[in-house]
Amino acid sequence: MSKRRRRLRGTGERWVGLPHWLMNSPAFRSLPGDAVKLLLAVWQRHNGINNGEISYSCREAAEIGLARSQAARMFDILIERGFLVIGRGSTFNNKKLSRTWRLTAEKRGDEKATKDFMRWQPETTNGTSKFFPSPTGGTHSPTGGTMAPKLPATVPWVGLYGRKRPLQ
Numbered sequence: 001m002s003k004r005r006r007r008l009r010g011t012g013e014r015w016v017g018l019p020h021w022l023m024n025s026p027a028f029r030s031l032p033g034d035a036v037k038l039l040l041a042v043w044q045r046h047n048g049i050n051n052g053e054i055s056y057s058c059r060e061a062a063e064i065g066l067a068r069s070q071a072a073r074m075f076d077i078l079i080e081r082g083f084l085v086i087g088r089g090s091t092f093n094n095k096k097l098s099r100t101w102r103l104t105a106e107k108r109g110d111e112k113a114t115k116d117f118m119r120w121q122p123e124t125t126n127g128t129s130k131f132f133p134s135p136t137g138g139t140h141s142p143t144g145g146t147m148a149p150k151l152p153a154t155v156p157w158v159g160l161y162g163r164k165r166p167l168q
Helices: 003-011 033-044 060-064 068-081
Strands: 084-088 099-105
Touching: 033 060, 033 068, 033 099, 060 068, 068 084
Parallel strands: none
Antiparallel strands: 084 099
């Protein structure tokens, strides 16, 4: 082991490193800023051996400036996109235990990282993505308000009674 590596290991300083392939994934690029903030806060609690046992609640998200309802929505987005998996759920009867989380980008024990977010694809409508704008036009927004692009009519409108009965 080199001196530099020993020196860094001895400082006890922890950090979160995001690889470029993760940041360039469609799932990460489509995340709202609050979801990224929450993901980093959960990841900050990962110490290398506690994946699947990382405790983080919506109430604790107030420390990073998120309201409980907002944090709950961001957790739902992170689960839906494949960045987090619930390790242990919390119940109404057992309020003292918060949910535990597993980061899919990190290994868990001897298991490899599942990287579920790499399989996530944005929803498409008419061949255009909801999260990534189409080069042919139309206005698309990740927060809603999708407007379909205007396409030329290819078949003229005939109307209800414009055609005669087909030949028999």
